[in-house]
Amino acid sequence: MRILMVAARCHPFVGGIETHIQEVGPRLAARGYSVDVLTTDPSGKLPIEENVRGMSVRRAPAWPKELDLYIAPQIYSAIRRGTWDLIHFQGYSTFVVPIGLLAAVRTQIPFVLTFHSGGHSSRLRNAVRGTQRAVLRPLVAKAARLIGVSEFEASFFSTKMGIPRERFVVIPNGAAMPAASPGVKVDPGLIVSSGRLEHYKGHHRVIAAMPELIRKVPNARLHIVGTGPHEGALRRLVSTLGLEDRVTITAIPGSERQRMTDLLASAGLFVLLSEYEAHPVAVMEALSLRRPVLVSDTSGLSELATNGLCRALPLNASPGETAAAMAEELAAQREIPDLALPDWDACAQALSDVYRDVAGNRSTVSLPLDDALSLRSVTRARGG
16 A cells, blocks of 8 residues: 655654654555655755655755745645555644645545644744634545544544544554663653753743752753754753753754663653643653653643653642652652553554555555656756
């Protein structure tokens, strides 16, 4: 079966959707699927097409370079000229989705959509989310199946878009990291906060709590992992609070999984004080390494806490309250049990079941691909 995954971003970028594609795509290919990935490249610096772990990845130009809107008209023409048995849209929050959905509907190729919803630092973008969902609903409602990465996400979009809950299936992200390197030990004073450097991710809340935490736990240190537009503001906050020797902000490329594993495995506590997460890959990775986790009591994070996987803190907790909670967790040095977490093999198998169910209820397209997807024929020298 030939599958096309459509996403605004994928390898080599780092993020939840990017990790999802990197994990399930090769597993689906190993199950006999032909997996194509259609994505964008606002920078114009990445290869137009390449093979990544058995997936054929093609990139279209996107604008503007400075914003995460990903306006990419050639997504439409690439889908219209190609032939697949099924299209899987990964994410819903950029212009890639309506462009791609419209092309899929007009091409009459069955499609599924995983929302992979997240927060945003822009008040304007958050304010127009309701309008965005209303505009997308007629296209989204034509999906053969809608996928939520958590019960929270499935129920949220069912309610907000007025689509029956039975149209949704829940397929959680996996939790898989390599084993820690020999000699890596837990540092009881180390806190790790990982995720894109956006305001809504809450890294600033952890930094603001550090002066009080240091008074409670003198050897406390914070390591923030990520890249993004909020980096300058975070560094200024660190400087203002005089925490240069206590707070580290670094980026770890997605390809350096062992490095990320060793950092997480050494953490006394993993923290994600985000305003919105559907089913955060970063938290699942920390849990897979049996690290205690502290999160905000909101969205899909609340679901994880309710299921006993982590501790939740009110979203409006003060720096003092946050420091107290982190100090308690560090002092407890909890032995995290071997949890029965969802894994990427189960995720890939569940997607395979959805694909075959959709294909079994509709005749498939079996024309040759030829050069239909090749963006070389659509994007002459990236000029558009």
